[in-house]
Amino acid sequence: RRRLANLSAQRPSHVTVLGEQYPTDHMTNISPTIVSKLPLKLHTQPSHPLSTLRALIESHFPTYAHLSSLSPLVTPYQNFDLLSFPADHPGRSVTDSYYINKDLMLRTHTSAHEVDVFGRGETKWLLTADVYRRDEIDGSHYPVFHQTEGARIVSANATGMKELEEDNERLVAHLERSNIEIEDVPHLSPANPCQPAHDPKHTELIAKNLKLSLNSLMLHLFGGRVGATAGNPLKVRWIEASFPWTTPSFEVEVFFRGKWLEILGCGVVRQATLDNANVPDKLGWAFGLGLERIAMVLYSIPDIRLFWSRDPRFLSQFQQGEITTFKPYSKYPACFKDVSFWLPQGETLHENDFCDLVRDVAGDVVEDVKLASLCSGMSKLALTCE
Ligand code: FA5
Numbered sequence: 001r002r003r004l005a006n007l008s009a010q011r012p013s014h015v016t017v018l019g020e021q022y023p024t025d026h027m028t029n030i031s032p033t034i035v036s037k038l039p040l041k042l043h044t045q046p047s048h049p050l051s052t053l054r055a056l057i058e059s060h061f062p063t064y065a066h067l068s069s070l071s072p073l074v075t076p077y078q079n080f081d082l083l084s085f086p087a088d089h090p091g092r093s094v095t096d097s098y099y100i101n102k103d104l105m106l107r108t109h110t111s112a113h114e115v116d117v118f119g120r121g122e123t124k125w126l127l128t129a130d131v132y133r134r135d136e137i138d139g140s141h142y143p144v145f146h147q148t149e150g151a152r153i154v155s156a157n158a159t160g161m162k163e164l165e166e167d168n169e170r171l172v173a174h175l176e177r178s179n180i181e182i183e184d185v186p187h188l189s190p191a192n193p194c195q196p197a198h199d200p201k202h203t204e205l206i207a208k209n210l211k212l213s214l215n216s217l218m219l220h221l222f223g224g225r226v227g228a229t230a231g232n233p234l235k236v237r238w239i240e241a242s243f244p245w246t247t248p249s250f251e252v253e254v255f256f257r258g259k260w261l262e263i264l265g266c267g268v269v270r271q272a273t274l275d276n277a278n279v280p281d282k283l284g285w286a287f288g289l290g291l292e293r294i295a296m297v298l299y300s301i302p303d304i305r306l307f308w309s310r311d312p313r314f315l316s317q318f319q320q321g322e323i324t325t326f327k328p329y330s331k332y333p334a335c336f337k338d339v340s341f342w343l344p345q346g347e348t349l350h351e352n353d354f355c356d357l358v359r360d361v362a363g364d365v366v367e368d369v370k371l372a373s374l375c376s377g378m379s380k381l382a383l384t385c386e
Pocket residue numbers: 108109110111133135140141142145147149243246262263264265266267286287288289290291292293
């Protein structure tokens with residue numbers, strides 16, 4: 001109860017994050033649990049499943065720059081404004097994102113670095129990093145997860161288009177020889193249009209290169225693995241999507257062990273983003289892919305919290321470069337706790353604030369938190385612990 005009361009108590013004047021002190025303000029909501037995750041960089045720890053998966057993706061794009069050490073601290077301007085997020089986008093709110101203060105936050109996606117990396121002159125690159133989102137607690141959501149961003153831009157002229165055409169021919173030939181079944185959508189549609197500043201023929205070529213590159217990555221990651229039953233084709237499904245800094249935009253799902261699994265979001269980069277990066281004469285695509293969901297199915301890891309485990313019974317099961325099946329160890333049955341509490345009159349509490357409090361107090365012991373009922377000021381939350 002004391003900790004709950006502290007949520008609304010006075011905040012300290014400074015927070016220390018990655019060894020630096022920062023002043024706090026009305027936006028500060030980073031919690032001790034989150035601060036403790038920042039130095040860990042699971043995607044660079046040898047033998048960790050997330051590190052093997054990063055390397056597997058990188059090996060599929062050998063001519064791309066491979067980046068994996070950019071600081072998670074970014075400005076809201078980098079995370080949102082440079083990518084044309086509207087001023088009222090819900091992702092900006094303190095209930096959805098972690099803020100050090102109003103001028104500094106934890107990146108919510110690896111796209112936060114797109115403009116900087118294009119601006120440095122990189123034209124083909126991958127970037128893997130930890131990203132932070134305030135969310136509910138359950139077996140497939142964790143406030144920290146990992147993404148790999150990939151992007152390719154070419155000159156918006158005949159030379160650039162020829163480069164794409166040649167690459168497309170190579171990829172078509174490769175996919176024709178492979179056991180893959182693709183459910184596609186048109187490159188362009190009224191709901192998923194070409195940008196006014198772009199030649200639709202160029203956009204078609206870029207969208208085609210994007211799709212071929214990612215279909216071939218899906219084959220590299222999932223093709224012929226346990227679960228994509230022997231002899232059966234790997235099934236990949238393209239869906240129209242929408243992101244503020246790409247159009248046309250798509251999502252990719254893969255059918256694995258009887259379920260469609262959302263793997264990534266992607267699209268043709270908007271001119272405004274390229275202009276912000278000082279590369280107005282280039283055109284290209286970008287994608288962002290979630291590592292945990294892929295690693296969970298490839299390694300049969302049943303719960304997202306396990307990636308953070310320091311238990312040798314977890315860590316010793318894995319070797320760098322190898323995808324093996326996780327063997328569960330001493331899993332106690334879950335037990336359920338109901339927690340009821342009152343808030344002082346007039347005070348409200350966002351569910352995500354409560355979830356962060358639970359993580360700070362109980363760490364990864366708590367598997368799932370559900371709001372059971374809420375009656376004029378009284379909240380009852382159900383916790384599942386193991
Ligand atoms: C993005 O984050 C965009 N930045 C992707 C993108 C990049 C689009 C470049 C266009 C161009 P989204 O929020 O859908 O999009 O997340 C991308 C992927 O991250 C998802 O497909 C999923 O695999 C993974 N992901 C998203 N939320 C979670 C979560 N809470 N836990 C685990 N994985 C997640």
